[in-house]
Amino acid sequence: xxxxxSNPSPRAPxxxxxxxxxxxxxxxxxxxxxxxxxxxxxxxxxxxxxALYWHVSSKQELLAAVSARILTPVAPRPSDPEGLGxxxxxxxxxxxxxxxxxxDGAEVVSSSLALGLVASPLHVALSAWEDTVTARVxxxxxxxxxxxxxxxxxxxRSADAWGAAAPGASITPASFAHPSEDAFSAPLALIxxxxxxxxxxxxxxxDA
Amino acid sequence: xxxxxSNPSPRAPxxxxxxxxxxxxxxxxxxxxxxxxxxxxxxxxxxxxxALYWHVSSKQELLAAVSARILTPVAPRPSDPEGLGxxxxxxxxxxxxxxxxxxDGAEVVSSSLALGLVASPLHVALSAWEDTVTARVxxxxxxxxxxxxxxxxxxxRSADAWGAAAPGASITPASFAHPSEDAFSAPLALIxxxxxxxxxxxxxxxDA
DNA sequence: ACCTGAACACCGTTCAAGT
DNA sequence: ACCTGAACACCGTTCAAGT
Numbered sequence: 083x084x085x086x087x088s089n090p091s092p093r094a095p096x097x098x099x100x101x102x103x104x105x106x107x108x109x110x111x112x113x114x115x116x117x118x119x120x121x122x123x124x125x126x127x128x129x130x131x132x133a134l135y136w137h138v139s140s141k142q143e144l145l146a147a148v149s150a151r152i153l154t155p156v157a158p159r160p161s162d163p164e165g166l167g168x169x170x171x172x173x174x175x176x177x178x179x180x181x182x183x184x185x186d187g188a189e190v191v192s193s194s195l196a197l198g199l200v201a202s203p204l205h206v207a208l209s210a211w212e213d214t215v216t217a218r219v220x221x222x223x224x225x226x227x228x229x230x231x232x233x234x235x236x237x238x239r240s241a242d243a244w245g246a247a248a249p250g251a252s253i254t255p256a257s258f259a260h261p262s263e264d265a266f267s268a269p270l271a272l273i274x275x276x277x278x279x280x281x282x283x284x285x286x287x288x289d290a
Numbered sequence: 291x292x293x294x295x296s297n298p299s300p301r302a303p304x305x306x307x308x309x310x311x312x313x314x315x316x317x318x319x320x321x322x323x324x325x326x327x328x329x330x331x332x333x334x335x336x337x338x339x340x341a342l343y344w345h346v347s348s349k350q351e352l353l354a355a356v357s358a359r360i361l362t363p364v365a366p367r368p369s370d371p372e373g374l375g376x377x378x379x380x381x382x383x384x385x386x387x388x389x390x391x392x393x394d395g396a397e398v399v400s401s402s403l404a405l406g407l408v409a410s411p412l413h414v415a416l417s418a419w420e421d422t423v424t425a426r427v428x429x430x431x432x433x434x435x436x437x438x439x440x441x442x443x444x445x446x447r448s449a450d451a452w453g454a455a456a457p458g459a460s461i462t463p464a465s466f467a468h469p470s471e472d473a474f475s476a477p478l479a480l481i482x483x484x485x486x487x488x489x490x491x492x493x494x495x496x497d498a
Numbered sequence: 499a500c501c502t503g504a505a506c507a508c509c510g511t512t513c514a515a516g517t
Numbered sequence: 518a519c520c521t522g523a524a525c526a527c528c529g530t531t532c533a534a535g536t
Contacts, residue, residue: 095499095500096499096500096501097500097501129501129502130501130502130503132501132502132503132504133500133501133502136499136500136501137500
């Protein structure tokens with residue numbers, strides 16, 4: 083992953099991949115994903131654009147590293163476990179928070195996840211469960227739900243911010259108000275609720 | 291799909307927005323989203339790039355129109371409304387199929403949906419349900435799950451296709467095989483199963 | 499080992515001007 | 518009404534060459 087060395091070397095590298103990722107996360111938070119270009123990032127670091135390609139092989143690899151950084155707080159904690167449902171709910175909320183902590187965080191992570199360039203934190207955290215198959219099914223449902231709705235939330239936020247700053251664009255045609263915490267939690271609870279049905283082997287719940 | 295005009299107009303437009311969207315969908319299926327540029331599209335149509343901007347105001351608006359086209363097969367309400375769960379499951383599968391029917395369909399629709407430039411077909415189809423709130427919660431959970439996992443599926447597909455064509459890249463480090471139909475359906479069934487729990491007012495299913 | 503300089507092959511979008 | 522021509526302000530990436 084990292085070409086340089088971890089022990090105190092005779093010649094310290096002038097810039098490490100970590101430094102580039104640091105700067106990228108910082109720039110992302112300040113200018114957003116559309117303005118996060120390799121050229122802009124190089125300028126920020128005080129280096130030629132081509133220099134970045136000594137540290138990373140492509141922009142997508144860089145964004146994958148940024149995604150991994152964004153997702154670090156989602157890692158399982160020893161205090162976590164209870165039932166699968168509770169653990170999943172906690173992790174879902176943690177993922178939500180982690181994505182919201184960075185500008186365009188959901189969009190960045192969404193593509194890295196789709197490209198398979200970053201590990202899914204829910205899959206990792208729940209992989210230790212005894213019912214492996216159910217754990218994976220739950221991780222799939224929650225991960226995609228949370229990333230998708232947070233992407234939606236963040237886009238609306240920046241659209242609102244832009245609309246608020248723009249001249250003469252006061253009438254927003256948006257049909258409903260900002261997403262409340264419930265708008266996020268209720269579908270999450272729905273998914274968590276489905277775990278019990280699956281485990282109890284309940285048949286066709288929608289027949290009645 | 292639709293003939294330019296149904297009545298004989300005095301001056302038929304040389305090109306209509308429909309034509310541009312037709313060509314865009316066609317080009318998308320042939321070259322994929324990364325190579326779908328305004329310049330390439332203009333070339334395909336036989337027009338200058340700037341000419342496209344008489345018909346659409348931006349590339350994003352064009353992709354929103356493409357998204358709407360991709361989503362049209364999802365629209366019809368399920369004929370036998372046996373319950374919210376069944377209707378939702380049918381629509382979820384229909385959405386999956388619609389996205390898979392076009393190259394990079396999930397990615398295109400994902401961003402249009404996040405930007406709020408296209409209507410969510412599940413929300414539309416389920417909005418007539420008596421329990422409005424539950425319908426919206428279900429639509430949220432299923433829409434984001436399906437779009438997210440289909441995005442993932444399609445990326446893996448094109449990565450595989452590329453890897454198969456690439457020289458000397460036979461050993462794919464992917465940890466598991468292609469997604470089976472079950473890998474899609476099981477989490478969907480989990481969400482659908484959660485509906486009954488929500489409606490029955492069952493409390494904390496993961497406590498035991 | 500780490501970076502510069504210069505180039506290649508592109509982008510989305512605007513806008514005066516044509517017909 | 519519909520489109521051309523030309524420009525503006527950018528992109529990601531490669532690669533020989535420097536230190």
